[in-house]
Amino acid sequence: MESLLSPVLNRKLLLCAIASFLGFLLLSCSLQRASRPSTAIASLTHLESTSAMADLAGVSVPAPAPQPATAATIYSPPPQSAMEVEMVAASPSELVLAMNSSPGSSQAVHPSPPADGGEETTVEEKKCDIFEGKWVFDRWRYPLYQPHWCPFLSDQVSCRRNGRPDSEYEHWRWQPSGCDLPRYNGREMLEKWRGKRVVIVGDSLNRNMWESLACMLYSSVRKERAVVKQRSSDYKLFRALDYDCSVEFFWSPFLVELKEREDHAKILKLDKIFANGRRWLGADVMIFNTGHWWMHHGKMRAWNYFQRGDQVTEDMEAAVAFNRALRTWARWVDRNVNPRKTIVFFRSISPEHKTENLHFCYNQTKPITNERYVQWFPKSMVDIVERTIRKMTIPVTYLNITRLSEYRRDAHTAIYTSRQGKLLTIEQRLDPTRHADCSHWCLPGLPDTWNVLLFASIMTSSSSIISSTN
Template sequence: MEMNSTINNKWRFCTFASFIGCIILLFCLNQGQERVKLSTLGNIGEPMALHNDSDQHSAANIQLLQPSNTIEYGKEINVEEVVDDGCNIFDGKWVYDPMTSPLYNGSVCPFLSDQVSCQRNGRPDVEYQKWSWEAKGCKIPRLNSTDMLERLRGKRVIIVGDSLNRNQWESLACLLYTAIPSSQAQVHVRSGVYKVFRAKDYNCSVEFYWSPFLVELEVNGEGGRKILRLDKLSASARKWHGADIMVFNTGHWWVHTGKIKAWDLFEYGGKVVEKMEIESAFEIAMKTWAGWVDKNVEKTKTKVFFRSISTEHKGKQWCYNESKPSMDDQSYASTFPHSIVEIAERTVGGMGAAVTYLNITKLSKYRRDAHPTVYTAKQGKVLTPMQQTQPHSYADCSHWCLPGVPDTWNRLLYASLVFDNSRDAFTS
């Protein structure tokens, strides 16, 4: 009897141990499945790889770019959330936003010029990259590069104007480049006068054409003198035809004087004159451009933008050694002639719905911290250490570091496209 009892106790113990073992095994299997699920979700949420064969990127840098490559606004857009006919996306404030800014890492853009590659040129601070523009009274969609590429599928974008529009082209090309494999991107650069970025899978292109006056400047005119032809568009205009999105600017070169003035003579109506009020010459040129748009742009197919003056920071508002935006509306007094701005606004306003005025002047005026200053290139050469110690002679307070302010210009360009499409959907 004692032996049978001992055997029974052992069987009970084995049965109990087996039962406990089964529970433990089932628990482990379940945890393994959960780990698989979590791992899968982690892969979905990881930032898109940045493609540049010559660069190795740290995990910190890749993580920094994650927000621009996840579908926050690229998903099905809530029309009721973003559509507000009373919203002015150009009026607002800069907000420190290190979690989502900048929108890309400048080191992944192999075509970024030395003129605006501030980090590559030795700028020691990065805080200027971490500010985001917020509009008053509405939400601006964050620029999603993949969504923008989808919107541009099969389309041409042309950006025409001076070096500030070239600044904008470099920004937009970098924004789109970070969203695709490098093997699917083509970049062709011919000095500073023509640049094109193509995304092959999307069959789209972003092209830059150098034309600081929009009208023709003949550099070897009568007697070797430079003639600004006010009633004739620049030669590159023949390549503007057929574009789906056009972004123009002019104004900065019109106010140059002395040695940096680009022309010697004006020509208008077949007559060559040496002297003319700049406002009169500028207005004739703007009307020449507006006439071309009215005559050559198919308004149901093409969206035309005219970008406003990009603020310089010179004199009392000097940009050197600034590290954060100004928050005071009264702290900046523009040195740019108001008459030129007024003519541009009047011309664009008179074109009705044909042209959208991309008014980036106010948001740019707060950002004297975001210029290249001495971390730039002059005449194609990066400033030497000795030149960097002479900011009064070499600081660039006109162009913008990238990543930087022009990314916001392109974000507002993107927002304009989103809002237009959303309104169409909302009203159809």
């Protein structure tokens, strides 16, 4: 029996061995196929990676074509270029910044918040300087009003009424570099100033600004619901009854007091604010300026002596006197103005275009298009204003209209104006070197832009003073 079973057993053992060997070979082949990456999966993985990066950059990538199903579940990702490795290694915020920003770009980037729930990081946006830019001719949007809409405009600024033949000076719009000004809307301005009192204090250039602002607002209301009072050149008032809003002008060319003695000598008191200063108090918006009167000489000079404390002197450099007066004004503002109640502005010097500036205003119809300009007002006095404002406790917004106004030699009243309450005669107009007014500005005209910039400053202000009502 043992001899009969042995051959059968041997054959079975041989078959088992062969089967095991074949199974081992099949298993090895299967493992080798599984270890090689599927072309379809590798392509899909690359597209998914590209799509993810494109999503971060805001770029649309077409979806991949459908691929046949595969049973493989183990694969190695395809090799990446050095650039791809660097981009994948970066954080999401770094990736967006790298793909969306260019050198020198001021555009703010707002990446997605990190996955760990931390605070969102942003690249700080560079604030646009609305006082840097260029003049653009805009016949459709400018002027903002017609002069006959405002019968109260004085002869000093009513150039068209006084016979000026050209009108292109009315159609120039200021365009800041890198941003746009909010389009001026008189009713929106009045709504912002509902229940508010605006006070403009300074010389005749601030009176020029008041006339412009009063006309811009007057053109936006029903005439029977507006009040305009001009008791004298020293005080003017515009009031919009439906908005309970008033805009006042107070004449104070030095901001400090000018007093006449019994002997008729005029004393400029450098340490005492203008006598009407108490009437400025309580305003929601204050707009100050001074400058031109400090540079007058000879018969044009308004004072005979300077006084500081008990000391009276005839000789003092204009810049020194100006500095002391500005410090007096700054102390008055710091002591008397409540920053939770009032926003304070200081308008920079309004440029002149006389013969010594190399750009005489007479007979000019186009803005200056080159940089060849000699400032009439000393830079040292401009520096005094800016330094004084920086040192103040109360925040003051600087309306820096000087440079943008320097280009507008065409916008002055020139010979189409009045002097001492009387229009220039024909003989005076024929002698522009002596009689042309290259200080004040036609209306409509440049001061309208000053008020548009004021409007923009208020609209973008973070202060709650204007947005709240009393």
